[in-house]
Amino acid sequence: MKRLGIIDIGSNSVRLVLVDINAQGHFKIFNEFKETVRLGETDSKGMLTAEKMQTALETLGMFKTICEAVRADEIVTAATAAVRRAPNKNEFLTLVYERLGLRIRVLSGEEEAYYAYCGVINSIDEKSGLIMDLGGGSTELVHFEDGVVKNSISLPFGAIDVTRMFDTSNSVSAATAQALRRFLFDELGKVNWLKDLKKNIPLIGVGGTIRNIGKIDKKSKDYPLDMAHYYIMDPSSVCSVYEQTKDRTLEQRIKIKGLSKDRADIFFGACAVVWHILEYCRIDRLVVSGSGLREGLVYDYIGSSYSPVGNMLDFSLNNIISQFNINRVHAYQVYKLASSMYVQLEELFGSSRECEKILKTAALLHDSGISINFYSHDSHAFYMILNSGINGLTHREILMSAYAASLHRNTKLKLKWKQYSQILSEDDIRTIMKISILLRLSESLDTCMDNFVEDIKCRVDGESVEMNPIAKKKPNVEISRAINTRHDFEQVFGKKLLIQ
Amino acid sequence: MKRLGIIDIGSNSVRLVLVDINAQGHFKIFNEFKETVRLGETDSKGMLTAEKMQTALETLGMFKTICEAVRADEIVTAATAAVRRAPNKNEFLTLVYERLGLRIRVLSGEEEAYYAYCGVINSIDEKSGLIMDLGGGSTELVHFEDGVVKNSISLPFGAIDVTRMFDTSNSVSAATAQALRRFLFDELGKVNWLKDLKKNIPLIGVGGTIRNIGKIDKKSKDYPLDMAHYYIMDPSSVCSVYEQTKDRTLEQRIKIKGLSKDRADIFFGACAVVWHILEYCRIDRLVVSGSGLREGLVYDYIGSSYSPVGNMLDFSLNNIISQFNINRVHAYQVYKLASSMYVQLEELFGSSRECEKILKTAALLHDSGISINFYSHDSHAFYMILNSGINGLTHREILMSAYAASLHRNTKLKLKWKQYSQILSEDDIRTIMKISILLRLSESLDTCMDNFVEDIKCRVDGESVEMNPIAKKKPNVEISRAINTRHDFEQVFGKKLLIQ
The missing domain is CATH 3.30.420.150 (Exopolyphosphatase. Domain 2)
Incomplete structure (x- = not known):
């Protein structure tokens, strides 16, 4: 793990962000400090004033102490326009270097x-x-x-x-x-x-x-x-x-x-x-x-030292999976099965296609609530998904993922959605229900959390949906649990569920 | 880390609880399964019926598969009254051992x-x-x-x-x-x-x-x-x-x-x-x-293999601190300072003494929300404390701790408390506010998270409270941040705050 202090010397404020970067290049902000120094309030010649420089120096001193106290491995200090434009910037840079040993990188526009x-x-x-x-x-x-x-x-x-x-x-x-x-x-x-x-x-x-x-x-x-x-x-x-x-x-x-x-x-x-x-x-x-x-500086640092971020949603989800010790194998198995059903049952999703990202998020994080408490972990998954700062999803997508994950054991909407009616439509709620049923089925089909079921064949046949789990041996336990979902399946999809 | 499967064969249901125990003896339930087998529904002679034994066998087989799939290091299987009382219990025990290799421990009353x-x-x-x-x-x-x-x-x-x-x-x-x-x-x-x-x-x-x-x-x-x-x-x-x-x-x-x-x-x-x-x-x-x-079996297992649990609240709090990688040094420093203030300012707490447990919980877990997201981590601390299953606190104490922790950066009650009026009185809210002010002061006095301030002397002097932080060098940064709390201090305690 690498611990990084990022100091951003802006015209309005000076900020410190403390970040931990793990071996996979995932990072987590664990503290932040801000002082409104107003270095940009220069004199009439655009010079940094002695007073502002002094305040900035004190703030930087405090930030350096904090970085040392938390044992940061590296401090990245960057300054923007206020310093860049000031004719007397060298005076400031020298002062900071001599007093604190901090080399400020002055960013160009x-x-x-x-x-x-x-x-x-x-x-x-x-x-x-x-x-x-x-x-x-x-x-x-x-x-x-x-x-x-x-x-x-x-x-x-x-x-x-x-x-x-x-x-x-x-x-x-x-x-x-x-x-x-x-x-x-x-x-x-x-x-x-x-x-x-x-x-x-x-x-x-x-x-x-x-x-x-x-x-x-x-x-x-x-x-x-x-x-x-x-x-x-x-x-x-x-x-x-x-x-x-x-x-x-x-x-x-x-x-x-x-x-x-x-x-x-x-x-x-x-x-x-x-x-x-x-x-x-x-x-x-x-x-x-x-x-x-500041985040850009972190991403740039990661990109140059670790493998690049790639798909931002995957990066976020994997970040959360590793941070909370989520059972990765089980999470990906539930995602694989749910995703396979989703593709095969396309017609049942009607106009609510384009839910791949929601399905992925809900499936991979359906057990994320266990880190808070096993009991009510479905509700905790709602909170985790809503609040853990997943990148690459809109608020609506985050909310839909959170709801779908919270229903992975029970299709009763415990969390009232009317409070979110600015963001979610009734159609969205129907989509959430459908996704959650796929999660419940997939969860049942991985009861032993051992990837026993390799895939599932689904077929819409008039008023019913047939599902055939594919496995080396007949997955009796898994089927008997999956079949418990049939009433909710029928209610949500309007079709009978047959699993063989 | 040790992974344990606890199987409890009851008269009504058969259950599996999966538990991880870390090196310190802290444990976390990460999965649970229940099947309502009704082994206790014996025949007229009190014998376990063939049908029930068969169902139990299947359930135990599934549980064993699950334990193997999650790589449990050990399976503890215990049976209670239904098996204990049955004249044909040996038939059942032999069956399970021969088919599954599981040795069932039949508990006496x-x-x-x-x-x-x-x-x-x-x-x-x-x-x-x-x-x-x-x-x-x-x-x-x-x-x-x-x-x-x-x-x-x-x-x-x-x-x-x-x-x-x-x-x-x-x-x-x-x-x-x-x-x-x-x-x-x-x-x-x-x-x-x-x-x-x-x-x-x-x-x-x-x-x-x-x-x-x-x-x-x-x-x-x-x-x-x-x-x-x-x-x-x-x-x-x-x-x-x-x-x-x-x-x-x-x-x-x-x-x-x-x-x-x-x-x-x-x-x-x-x-x-x-x-x-x-x-x-x-x-x-x-x-x-x-x-x-089931939990008793876990505690007993821990007690015999690790150091005993001791104070249950401390055990719970340390469990959470280690699980969520909370900065332990900073958490204990905030607790130390807040606790010192609390003792010295006894008279200001009036009838609301006896808050040691709440103060400890709120202080040690004030940063617990960072594990979910640094942004709004004060609100996340509320959720964490409320939901992480802390032992040794009543609901009221949990709720008060959660509120106090959620106010460690800002004394505005963002989370509406009226919904909890069955549990919290207006007096409790005042106590929460007071504790939260102590947390904010302590947090400021450990700005650099380096235990710089060794203690704090407090004195109530008529209409004001004097505080003197004790440190090797004058803690200017810390004092200047702590002093920002003075307006809220005055509002909550009705006294002026002087920090020197």
Whole structure:
């Protein structure tokens, strides 16, 4: 195992993320610290001020102590725009090196964009998109198509700059808002490739402000999940957050539910950037990414030292399987059998095809709850799947996987789904039920957890479904347990189940 | 690590529990199987029937296959009353040994009582009590005082016998109920030591029926926790379950919420035994134990091969700490500091003293949620503590520990407590808040997770509380973080906080 400290010196905050990486290259964040240093609040010449440098030094000293205390094997320290742009950056770098022995890597705008891309592409399942990393002192834009970077740019202004230029930390007049919009449209106008973006790609937002926009929107909608990552908003919702902050004073802004105090002064400026980019590029959805620069640094580190991440969902699932000592052989056997049934019973899933990812997640993690407690482990699987930060699934897919897994022993919906009706439709519930029946059958067919059943042949025959488990010897025990599912099978699929 | 299969051949069901025991003697149940074989339904001469023996043999064969498939290092097979009493038990034992190579250990009534006692005494924090293990074919009673067994007896009838003798599987007339009551009072009257039981000791019930009584009661009261173990009922609630099953037919009984179908026929007879023992001994509460014979066999195995369990709460907490790779040094440091503050600030806790166990649990497990996800790990700690099956705490104590831990970073009650108002009072909530403040302070004082602060001196001085951390060097970082808690401290304790 390798223990890594990642320090990210931004224009707004300085952060430390502590990460354990295991032999397979799976990683786990186990602590995080943030100090709002505001290094980006430079003097009129753009110089880092002595005061801010001192605060940053103290924070870095504390972070170094923490890294040493937890016995980190390596500390990766990266600085972005605030340091990059400062004419006196060398003074700061020397100070930090001499006092603390920390070598700060100053990222170029291109590198900053690249790491944000790494953070996103390994955690959000979108083939194409425009990534925006909105920092305090710069804004990175990366356009990728079919997983390949097409263009990227680092715009030399961020939330702090915009706030200062247009004095937006307090209530903003219509004229100022208009001027800010014009400025942004002008700046975006200089980026030629932005004009040729295809429609229907999402804006994938990285950074504290964007998570904050998501949070405000979720609060206002009583969104039932406490997940920042992969939250999706339509432009009008972003506009509404923009509008409701515009007229308010700083004091009033602080009271907005979900808006973090540390950020209240620069929030409107940042929000304006997000909203106007959506407008300018005529993009139809904002995807909030909880994973960005810091995670990108981790993925890059893993990729260079271990085998690359590959499929992000598989990576996440295997990460969880190894972390919680889930019986991998049994998990994959249940997945294999359920998947085989799913393919053969295609017609019974009707319009609810495209559930491969849900089936895989639910099957591989159906026993994940055992790590909390064997008793009620089906309910615990629900909690685990919902909360363990699986990458590559939308909130709806996570929720469906969690429900399906929670029903792998009993087809009674103990967990009331109405509270999730913003996310799940009645159709989704029917699909969940169907998947869960396949899990129960597969679980029964691996009662002895010994891969005894090699495959299963399924055939829809009028009003019934015939299943024939294939094994070296007739799997009597397994069949007798599987057959207990027949009543629920009939209820869910509307067909009789025959197992021979 | 040792992997153990425990097979329990009861009169009603045959069960397999799979357990992993680590080097420290901590164990975890990772799978369980149950088949309702009803070996106790013997013929008129009390002989095990050929049919039941055959079913038992098949079940045992399946269990053995499962044990082999999961590579159990050892299989412990124990049989209770049904086999013990049967004149033809040797036929059965020989059959099983010849066919499967399994040697069944037939427990005497005393041994059966002893193992139930082991299961209870290691998981329920009661100094004295009357344990009742109500099986299909016998009923064990164990009286212990200050942790020492005073008397025990194995009564030669269980749920199946009573059901047969009085034909109670369907609705029961008043006369039959009266006859059953008279029979039980007569039998209990023969046990001399039962007459001398002190008042105020609980009846601690072990076995499926008793868990079932608890479940029915919880359903009827909309009890907010899904925990069988350590659920406490007053006699009138047991009586009410008894009364509501008495008149009903088998069909109607099956529909009672919480009553398991497998047990519906013998449930009334069993329930009558529980109720009449409560009546006869004039006991004022029934404590449901989820831990009994099988767990007792595990504890006994551990005790003979590893160091003994000792304090059950410590054992549970250390079990969880090692299972989830919680930073043990940091956890114990937070506990040490919080505990020191708690002792010194006694007067501020007023009537809510006696929270040592809650403080310990919350402090040691405050970071347990990180194993699920670092983000929102305070909320995950709530779930973990509530669900990981900690022994030695009542439901109220578990809930209070969970809440206190969930507030270790922020004193805002995100998790609504009104749903738990059956269990928690407003006073309890105030205590939770106070404990959580101590946790936050201790967490801050161990920011670098390096045990830098050795102790803390606290003094209540009129309207303020002074705290002085003791360390080799002045802990500036730690103090500056701890001081952030002052507003919440003042709100919760009604005193100003000064840290120097």
